[in-house]
Structure formats: structure tokens, C-alpha cells
Amino acid sequence: MKRILSLLLAVCLTVSLLAACGGKGGDPVANNKAEASTDKYRDYYQVWIGSFYDSNNDQIGDLPGVLSKLDYINDGDPNGGDDLGADGIWLSPMMPSQSYHKYNVRDYFNIDPDFGTLEDFDKLLAECHNRGVKVIIDLVLNHSGNDHEFFQKACEELREGKEDGYARYYNVSKTQDSTYNRPVMGSDYFYEGQFDSTMPDWNLSYQGTRDYFEKVAKFWLDKGVDGFRLDAIKHFKDKDTDGVEFMKWFYQMAQGYNPDVYMVGENWSESGDIYEMYDSGIDSQFNFKFAGNGGEFIVASHGMVADMATKLKKFDDNIKKHNEKAINANFLTNHDMLRLYNMLDEEDYKMAAALYMLAPGNTFTYYGE
Numbered sequence: 001m002k003r004i005l006s007l008l009l010a011v012c013l014t015v016s017l018l019a020a021c022g023g024k025g026g027d028p029v030a031n032n033k034a035e036a037s038t039d040k041y042r043d044y045y046q047v048w049i050g051s052f053y054d055s056n057n058d059q060i061g062d063l064p065g066v067l068s069k070l071d072y073i074n075d076g077d078p079n080g081g082d083d084l085g086a087d088g089i090w091l092s093p094m095m096p097s098q099s100y101h102k103y104n105v106r107d108y109f110n111i112d113p114d115f116g117t118l119e120d121f122d123k124l125l126a127e128c129h130n131r132g133v134k135v136i137i138d139l140v141l142n143h144s145g146n147d148h149e150f151f152q153k154a155c156e157e158l159r160e161g162k163e164d165g166y167a168r169y170y171n172v173s174k175t176q177d178s179t180y181n182r183p184v185m186g187s188d189y190f191y192e193g194q195f196d197s198t199m200p201d202w203n204l205s206y207q208g209t210r211d212y213f214e215k216v217a218k219f220w221l222d223k224g225v226d227g228f229r230l231d232a233i234k235h236f237k238d239k240d241t242d243g244v245e246f247m248k249w250f251y252q253m254a255q256g257y258n259p260d261v262y263m264v265g266e267n268w269s270e271s272g273d274i275y276e277m278y279d280s281g282i283d284s285q286f287n288f289k290f291a292g293n294g295g296e297f298i299v300a301s302h303g304m305v306a307d308m309a310t311k312l313k314k315f316d317d318n319i320k321k322h323n324e325k326a327i328n329a330n331f332l333t334n335h336d337m338l339r340l341y342n343m344l345d346e347e348d349y350k351m352a353a354a355l356y357m358l359a360p361g362n363t364f365t366y367y368g369e
């Protein structure tokens with residue numbers, strides 16, 4: 001009982017510090033619910049499609065599987081049911097790819113056969129929208145797969161010494177260094193692949209790449225996708241762009257197709273880079289500093305709540321200096337991190353969850369947490 005009281009006390013302390021219910025009394029979330037359908041504030045559920053639910057017994061989770069379990073995420077009735085009540089879903093990468101994680105995209109205009117078809121996606125999207133659930137998809141703009149048609153053609157041309165064709169979509173050089181770090185086999189050239197050899201970095205300064213990305217964004221936004229989770233935005237810095245410029249271009253271009261488009265970026269970085277990237281107008285970036293084991297939410301769960309709330313307020317003030325509409329994106333873990341449940345005392349785990357759920361901004365909950 002003492003434990004429960006201290007939990008309640010700590011939660012109330014945080015809530016009042018964060019001014020979410022400061023002095024109004026009654027249900028602290030009642031006033032926020034009314035606005036939830038018209039603004040960009042959401043509780044997102046991160047679905048890792050390949051391991052979420054398998055609908056056809058091939059041992060791989062798929063889009064029809066997500067559809068069949070939608071009642072669990074949100075049953076469409078905001079006033080009842082034992083669903084999670086998430087009003088947004090982030091779908092992990094689903095475009096055709098050589099890997100299980102699908103962050104090396106071969107074709108930006110389709111669904112990997114492991115996961116289903118474009119028709120399956122349309123059905124899932126329609127049913128989410130029926131329930132008032134927004135859907136954002138993972139979009140990888142830093143690099144493609146090395147089996148992408150453009151990279152394949154670029155390599156063919158580089159083997160013939162031709163630099164002014166498809167090679168312009170990527171970053172290539174005859175001099176190997178820390179940027180141009182991977183050889184194009186059978187040629188004198190090296191290409192930039194920040195993550196691995198299957199992930200050649202796009203040349204984000206090249207107008208041709210941007211024209212291609214515009215087609216990609218239009219394709220998915222025309223389908224009704226509500227926005228994007230953008231991978232590896234820390235690596236958008238390129239020859240003639242500081243990264244912020246590219247992000248700003250992409251955001252504003254996409255807004256031309258959907259003025260309400262929502263974007264959350266993965267900028268696994270120190271605060272300074274994150275603040276700067278908010279200058280681009282991007283809505284959200286994941287708050288890595290507060291996530292994971294050792295992150296501020298976990299530290300606070302052991303009893304340092306007031307300290308965490310002060311830091312969070314400061315962080316929130318700082319991001320809003322760079323974008324007054326910035327919405328912090330809080331989470332505990334994601335697919336790149338260890339699951340915390342087995343590593344923590346259960347009460348601390350629940351406390352950490354309560355803290356990020358109550359923090360200002362959007363929440364992102366990894367499936368299974």
C-alpha cells in the first residue's frame with residue numbers, strides 16, 4: 001500500500017510539475033481528449049510487423065495480422081473495451097527489401113511480399129481511419145538498398161567510368177575515405193554507406209533524388225498515410241546540405257500534399273543536434289536522452305521524479321525555441337534497444353511507463369512493452 005501511495009504521490013507531483021492538470025481538479029485528461037482528433041497529439045503504438053502477428057502461418061508477421069489484431073490496439077470505442085486505446089500506429093518498414101528489418105529498401109512503391117500486398121495495406125489503413133487511428137509509416141531517406149534499381153544502374157555505369165548518370169543519386173568518389181568507405185566492385189570508385197554495404201547513402205543534394213522522393217511521398221500520402229517516421233535523420237547532412245535544409249525541403253514538400261502531415265525523426269544524437277533539426281519545421285524527434293535503461297525516465301522511476309520533471313521542462317522549452325509547434329516524442333524502448341521489462345523491478349517499470357505517458361508530447365510504445 002505504501003508503495004502504491006508513493007507511486008500516486010510521485011505521479012501527481014510530476015503531473016502538477018508538468019502543468020498537465022495544474023489546479024483544475026477533476027479528471028486531468030478530460031480536457032485533452034476533446035482535442036485529440038484535430039491536433040497532432042497522439043499515443044502511438046509501434047508495430048514491428050514481422051513479429052507482431054502472423055495471419056497465414058509462414059512464421060512471419062504481416063499486415064493482415066495487424067488488421068486482425070486491431071481491436072487490441074484500438075477497438076474504435078473511445079469509451080469502452082479493454083483495448084490499449086492507442087490513437088496512432090507507427091508501422092515499421094514494410095517496403096520490399098532483402099533483410100528482415102527492411103531498412104534497405106529495394107522498391108519505395110510497394111509492400112514486401114513477406115508482409116502482404118498494397119491491397120492489404122489499403123484495408124488496414126481504411127480500418128485504422130474508421131477507428132480514428134492515424135497511421136505513420138517508416139520511411140528511409142538516408143539510404144536505399146544496394147539492390148535498388150538506381151544503385152544497380154549506378155554501379156554498372158561506374159564500372160564503365162560514367163559518373164554523370166545514375167551515380168548522381170548516390171555519393172561516390174575515386175578517393176576512399178571515411179565518407180566514401182565502400183568499394184564499387186569492378187570499378188575505381190567508392191560509395192558512401194554509413195550503416196553497411198547493403199545501404200548506400202542517397203545523395204540528398206541532387207535534385208533528381210529529391211524529385212524521386214517527392215514521387216514517393218506523394219504516392220503514400222495519396223493513399224492516405226498520415227505521416228512518416230523518418231529513419232536516421234542525423235545522417236541527412238550531405239555535400240550541399242546541412243541536413244536541416246534537406247529536412248525542411250522534405251517537410252514542406254509533403255505539406256503541399258497533406259497540410260496536416262505528421263513527421264517524427266530518429267535523431268539518435270545529443271541535444272544540440274536535435275534542437276537544430278527542429279529548425280526544419282519537423283513536428284517531433286524521438287527523445288533518446290530520456291529513453292532506455294539509464295535514461296531519465298528509468299532514473300526517475302527509482303525516485304528522482306522532480307529532477308526528471310525539471311529536465312523535461314527545460315528540454316521542452318528548448319525544442320520550442322527552435323519550433324514553437326514542436327511536440328516531444330517520448331518512449332521507453334524501440335526495436336533498436338533492449339526490452340526493459342526483464343531488467344527492472346516491476347514497480348519501477350510501471351512507474352517509468354507512467355512517467356513517459358504523462359510527459360508533455362506524444363508517446364511511442366513499442367509493441368510488447
Ligand SMILES: [Ca+2]
Pocket residue numbers: 054055056057058059060061062114
Ligand atoms: Ca505471415
Ligand SMILES: [Ca+2]
Pocket residue numbers: 074075076077078079080081082083085
Ligand atoms: Ca476502446
Ligand SMILES: [Ca+2]
Pocket residue numbers: 142194201202235236237238
Ligand atoms: Ca547520408
